[in-house]
Amino acid sequence: MFRSKAEKKVIELGYDPARLPPGQYLTEKWPVLHAGEVPSYPDLSTWTLRVFGEVENEIELSWEQLNELPRSSNVQDIHCVTRWSRFDTQFEGVHWSELAKLAQPKPTARFAIAHAEAGFTSNVPLSFLADPNALLATHGNGEPLTPEHGYPLRLVIPGKYFWKSAKWLRGIELSSTDKPGFWERYGYHNDADPWREERYGF
Ligand SMILES: Nc1nc2c(c(=O)[nH]1)N[C@H]1C(S)=C(S)[C@@H](COP(=O)(O)O)O[C@H]1N2
Ligand SMILES: [Mo]
Numbered sequence: 001m002f003r004s005k006a007e008k009k010v011i012e013l014g015y016d017p018a019r020l021p022p023g024q025y026l027t028e029k030w031p032v033l034h035a036g037e038v039p040s041y042p043d044l045s046t047w048t049l050r051v052f053g054e055v056e057n058e059i060e061l062s063w064e065q066l067n068e069l070p071r072s073s074n075v076q077d078i079h080c081v082t083r084w085s086r087f088d089t090q091f092e093g094v095h096w097s098e099l100a101k102l103a104q105p106k107p108t109a110r111f112a113i114a115h116a117e118a119g120f121t122s123n124v125p126l127s128f129l130a131d132p133n134a135l136l137a138t139h140g141n142g143e144p145l146t147p148e149h150g151y152p153l154r155l156v157i158p159g160k161y162f163w164k165s166a167k168w169l170r171g172i173e174l175s176s177t178d179k180p181g182f183w184e185r186y187g188y189h190n191d192a193d194p195w196r197e198e199r200y201g202f
Contacts, residue, residue: 003017005025006020006024006025006026007020009025009026010026013026013028015087019077019087020085021079021085021194021195021197022195022197023083023197023199024079024083024084024085024194025083025084025085026084026085026086026087027084027085027086028086029086030086030089030140030141030149031080031084031086032148032149033080033082033162034120034148034167035120035182035183036118036120037118038147038148039117039118039147039168041147041151042151042152044063044152045063047062047063047152047170048060048061048062048063048170049061049066049136049153049169049170049171049172050115050170050171050172051099051102051103051171051172051173051174052171052172052173052174053109053113053173053174053175054105054106054108054109054174054175054176055103055104055105055106055109055174056103056104056105056106057102057103057104058103059099059102059103061099061102063152066094066136066153067138069094069098069099070094070095070098071092071093071094072092072093072094072095072135073090073091073092073093073135073139074090074091074132074133074135075088075089075090075091076088076089076091076133076156076158077089078156078162078165079161079162079194080161080162080163081161081162081163081183081188081192081199085194089140089141090140090141090142091135091137091139091140091156092135092137092138092139092140092142093135093136093137093138093139093153093156094135094136094138095132095134095135095136096112096129096130096134096136096172097130099136099172100130103174105126105174106174108176109126109174109175109176110125110126110175110176110177110178111123111124111125111126111174111175111176111177111178111179112124112125112126112128112129112172112173112174112175113172113173113174113175113179113181114155114164114166114169114171114172114181115166115169115170115171115172115173116166116167116168116169116170117168117170118168119182120166120167120168120181120182121166121179121181121182122155122163122164122165122166122181122182122183122184123164123178123179123180123181123184123190124157124160124164125178126174128157128158128159128160128164129155129157129172131157131158131159133156133158134155134156134157134158135155135156136153136154136155136156136169137150137153137154137155137156138152138153145167149167150166150167150168150169151168153168153169153170154166154167154168154169155167155169159193159194160191160192160193160194161188161192161193161194161198161199163183163188163192164181164192166181178190187200187201188200189201189202190202
């Protein structure tokens, strides 16, 4: 059976090669990738997270209020469109369902638009935000997120290229219509499924 160099490395490291999406290679590091600058360290006493749009109750939580919500953690593989994949990344934080209890999405809400610092946005169908393994993460690999990985809060969306997982998250907008985000408007594929290699275009 033909195996690519990338697949051979996965096997050498003791992993199932079926975990590597097409056209990806495994890295053991955690690369840093984003457009623009890492935002300056936030003042957590004024930091807020908004949930708005197609919800019954728009909410704006302080850092303290966010951290009072029930927490969960999970382990998942992440896949960047620039072709690196990282296996078994552990994230800890708050699941969307905890925010949904407070904000109460309207039945018309079909898409979630993540709003991050400096106007960055990313869009997914609401079902991907509601995935049991999605998280609004405060921690990665057991440590608070570092500034370059999204401190104090980032999104983690499984089943999509990692650009959908907005770092420096400040809000979630629910919408009845889709709103292509920063990388999507730049030419990346709206659906971003790494298993179907939805890298560019629609
Ligand atoms: N706010 C913001 N979040 C972002 C991006 C960005 O440009 N801005 N880039 C995305 C991309 S392309 C990737 S691959 C991941 C990288 O996350 P990491 O730097 O923690 O590996 O962040 C995503 N989240
Ligand atoms: Mo990426």
